[in-house]
Amino acid sequence: MSKESAGKKVVRVGLLGFGVVGTGAAKIILDSSPPLVDVTGIEVRLQRAYTRDLKKARPVTLKPGVLTSDALSVVNDPEVDIVVEVIGGIEPARALILKALQNGKSVVTANKHLLATHGKELFEAALAHNASIGFEASVCGGVPVIGALRDGLVANRIESIHGILNGTTNYILTRMVEEQCSYAQALYEAQNKGYAEADPSLDVKGIDAAHKLVLLANLAFHSIFDFSELHVEGIENLAMEDVRFASQLGYAVKLLATARRRNPGADPDEVPGGLELRVHPALLPQTHPLANVRGVNNAVLVRGSAVGEVMLYGRGAGMMPTGSAIVSDILDAARGSAAQTFTKLQFFQNPRADLPVIPPGKIRSRYYVRFSVEDRPGVMGKLATILGNHGISLASVIQHEPQAAHVPVVILTHTAIEERFREALAEVEKLPFLKKPSAFLRVEE
């Protein structure tokens, strides 16, 4: 970075990838609206930009010599101060980011997949080379949730994070609830509107939300977690029927990402405390702040020791929202304030001995379960007895008129350890009068 005139700092950006997000960032930098240099005293210049296709028409005008098809020339360019990586995926993004860091350049990236699976390696490299990695753009588009956790809420011991972190699945679930359409229909609509990709696996299987949760947990709990430590379930097997029953019971179904400190419990089944890290569909009371997050929006609800509950909400993706976050990170890196993220050795040396990830079976929750049973006397009694034998008590029950040969029995339980609940479920499923595999969902209060 160079100081050119009185008080003005120039920062030269090397862009890796010129797709949707890269174009958004370039538009903001080149359009100069807002007048960033007036507001921040920092002039951002687009110095080099790598793209595979030099000939492609673009909605921004670049100076001659900026565009290159040689990615390595961007990260090795001594004229580049900050490298923005928006190629996505693992390679070559990983190798290019490592090279940039080794060259002492700070990095800004929207690549949650890479950071959630290779975070330790990358943040360690940043620390070793006194550079920073900005990743505001990787979670919730332009909603400044990374900044909030890192700076605004720094004086809090974070107790929990609950998030709706994937717009595609939230759109699908919103359609299922509001239009009573099936998962398949809603997915088809999402694909038609450009909200879901042709292969929607990363979204609907909860993987994308889990990548983002890793990054939020890293910041909130001051450690580098890995995607492999999370329990992840998607929405691809969610039945319309369960969305409807949940609604009757006063609950919304959301793909919920949870990171929560758990104190040692009284229950001897439980682990001695630690961190829950999980992504799965869940029932949320309709009065819950996250229950009303509709369509492609994202939201993060943070509970901090001093601040109480804080929610940030907005559009989770898209060219301009993500571009907004990237430019904010560039300015952050230029000021040097990004440098404090994971730049203490202890984040790597002491991998949360005091905060182990709780295995999924040891999680405490309430449960929603639907059994399909034969319509004959004594069935409800049998079910309740087995659940009771395993220490699962019932909070409410819905039993409707018979549908064809079977009756759906829907039960909301009180809190229980998940492995106890699963044992009860396994025993129930051996009963002769059970007609279809049962469906179960966790309930968040």
Next chain:
Amino acid sequence: MSKESAGKKVVRVGLLGFGVVGTGAAKIILDSSPPLVDVTGIEVRLQRAYTRDLKKARPVTLKPGVLTSDALSVVNDPEVDIVVEVIGGIEPARALILKALQNGKSVVTANKHLLATHGKELFEAALAHNASIGFEASVCGGVPVIGALRDGLVANRIESIHGILNGTTNYILTRMVEEQCSYAQALYEAQNKGYAEADPSLDVKGIDAAHKLVLLANLAFHSIFDFSELHVEGIENLAMEDVRFASQLGYAVKLLATARRRNPGADPDEVPGGLELRVHPALLPQTHPLANVRGVNNAVLVRGSAVGEVMLYGRGAGMMPTGSAIVSDILDAARGSAAQTFTKLQFFQNPRADLPVIPPGKIRSRYYVRFSVEDRPGVMGKLATILGNHGISLASVIQHEPQAAHVPVVILTHTAIEERFREALAEVEKLPFLKKPSAFLRVEE
């Protein structure tokens, strides 16, 4: 600030005022939970603390010599790096902050009243002495809305800010809607719960919300506004009847703070564009994100050119939430990243020639109006004719059964310039069949 050991920076704080907020900040600093020094590399030390009553029992233990009853000794102490002002009010807070800035110390304050009425003087002094003023604690308690506008959304041209910025009035309005109680009853409850002061004027007259709106507008529109430029109305004359009618029409009534860019309109009545800056009760559609902000919570909805709509939500006040924001600002000042707020001369030299504050009469809005009329034929026609003659067209009408001698007629209009609407209202109010003064509220979409 001094560097003591490898990588650790020490910042020494002088606290002015040891009431509720000061105690919250001190607790966070002294309890060391979260371990701030590990996370940020900055050790915050409470060096001096001014209080009028040295003998008062406090829930924190201070080292001997920290407490003083001489406020000036805090701002003049060469051992103090950052001064935290939580005395409140104009004097002596203003004089002490100016002295601290003149001594080259950065200032952190929760004093919206002072900043909204003496902002120009104080931010100019900060600029002159190369110091910063942090004011995250002055708006929405611990919700990091100042940080979001300053850093996270920096790459946006802000189009509008809508906020519920006062917890007391939002609690009162929530009770009026949900419990059907009168303004007077709800206020009494708020006072009993400690949410409203014995003299609630600053809150219920909209003044506190207006102070906060000034600070948000300063950041969003890169200028120093003054409280006197705002149009402010409170909720103290709001009738239960209107809250109920609004609810029937699908609207919530909120004390809404609005700062919005307005492009030049087609209407010859309008000013050529500028900024709306106003606080008043308003009808919000029940689907509006701010309509569901309940009780003492606050929320800010920002619309930015790149990011679209972003909302931040949380508890707007209290010892620990406000303490959380103060400590975050202390760390910000210690890192030097706070220095960029209003430290460009142009924020003072060029007072928004391009963005004048639009006079209230020139604002465009929809309106809710309730007339109390005699129950006789032709009345509705007369009303509609007069409104129509002034270019006000009706969107919907409710006319109920007569209540005693008069009938309430409730009208929602389409968009109109406020002075045209007021002219129509004045003409209607001269009609002989009008029984009571009419009530009107603006409607936000």
